Amino acid sequence: MKKFIDESQLTDKEIFNNKHYFSANGIMMYAFLIIFIVMIFKDISLFHSAPEKPFFGIVTALVLFGIFSYTMNYFVVSSKYLVVKNSIWLLQQHVxxxxxxxxxxIDMPSRSSIRLRIITTDSNKVYQASSLTQNTWKELIKYFEKRNITVHKINFD
Structure with missing residues (x-):
């Protein structure tokens, strides 16, 4: 697995992605972020009288943002590579x-996002992709099957 690849090396690429802000995790992530920002700036005097309160709110918002954004992966495929990217953390990619x-x-565990486990000769990595729809997953499965890659579907439609 490579850590990073230049976009120019991805000839004839196909992107399997949906709008992350319309997914359940995206809506919750942005709602929590907006609520915390409004709460913090609603009473700006807290910064002077009790600075630990806004600090706690900011830390909580950042932790929730990180948890929700961690699951927002999508997939880019080309003739040679499968690239896992994140809709929020733009510099994060696994090649x-x-x-x-x-x-x-492809597994759909209860109370969690659908996830893709990539099994290679020397590693076994799991990527959640909460922003992908069922149709996008089905297209990705067809793409893998067309490439003669064995696809196992567990608890999946």
């Missing part, structure tokens, strides 16, 4: 050479 991928597992 897999298709030749190294043995199989993929």
């Amino acid at each position: 897999y050479d298709f030749e190294d991928i043995k199989e993929v597992v």
